[in-house]
Amino acid sequence: MATHKGSEGVIKVGSDSVLEIRSYSIEESADTLEDTSMGDSARTYKPSLTSFSGSLDVFWDEADTGQSALSIGSEVTLNVYPEGDQSGDTYYSGSAIVTGVSRTGAFDGLVEASISVQGNGALTESTV
Secondary structure, three states: OOOOOHHHOEEEEOOEEOOOEEEEEEEEEEEEEEOOOOOOOOOOEEEEEEEEEEEEEEEOOOOOHHHHHOOOOOEEEEEEEOOOOOOOOEEEEEEEEEEEEEEEOOOOOOOEEEEEEEEOOOOEEEEO
16 A cells, blocks of 8 residues: 655646645535435435535745636636656546635745635546
C-alpha cells in the first residue's frame, strides 16, 4: 500500500499548473433519498446526486497563469493530482466555478490567497 507526501501534489487549471500551492482540499458528497415505506422496521435510503467542492491556499503570484485563471465567477477545468502528474498517477478532474477568493498579508509574512470552488457536474477519477 502506497502513501504519499502532500508536497507531491499538483493542481492544474486546464493544462496550466497553479504555482506556489501551500495546501488544497477537494470534497465529494452524495445526497440520499429516503425510500422507507409503511411496514419497514428501519429507515432505508437510495443514493442520489453527487457533488464536489474544494479550496486552494497559495502564495499569491499575479504573474501565475494558473492562479490568474482562478478569478471569481470563472468556470474552469480543475485537475487535482494528489501524487503528482507522472505516468500512472491518479488524478481527479471536473468543471468548477470559482466562488470565492480571499487575499491576506501581514508585515512579517507573504501575501497569500485562498480560493474556493464549487463543482459543476461530476468529478472523475483517471490515471495520467
